[in-house]
Amino acid sequence: MRNLADDVEKILLTRDEIAEKVRELGAQISADFEGEEVIVACVLRGAFVFCADLVRALTVPATIEFLSASSYGKASVSSGNVQIKSDFEVDIHDKNVLLVEDIMDSGLTLNRLKEMLQVRQPRSLKIVALLDKPERRRVDLQADYIGFTIPDEFVVGYGLDYASQYRQLPDIGVLKPEIYTA
């Protein structure tokens, strides 16, 4: 039987390290939004696992919305052409919005989403990204909250995919090179 974990060359972040970091992020975000409400905007599909854990680490009242964008297709490098695939309908005018993303790579996806949401005049718009690969940035954008800064390697697990697979792996790891070339 095929074991997905066998396709992983090395584990970069274990489930325990991730859980600890998500608790820290949740505590920090809750402190920053003390006394306020937050609309959590989860960027599908990659952020669904992170977002599910993060909202359970928040103590401030939160509602959850989903949106999706795509720039990758099947490749492991961004095409640079970010398309909004789906949007939410709730009115964010004068509301606090927390955009939740799995990873910030070129920054193009979050830049595009941020522009789109900013037009709707939220009271605040913050970005939380579990992972950040600053070496790959192509736009001048920083997340307000970052879980881990990682090297320029393609990672999977904990929601992150390669060709739609591996999202279910509980740890975050680097795929074996032969998986890309197969």
Ligand code: IMP
């Ligand atoms: P960006 O627009 O280049 O910042 O890319 C952001 C999106 O690319 C993320 O939401 C991920 O879906 C995807 N992505 C970037 N790097 C990786 C990676 O190492 N593994 C899996 N997906 C990635």
Ligand code: MG
């Ligand atoms: Mg994604």
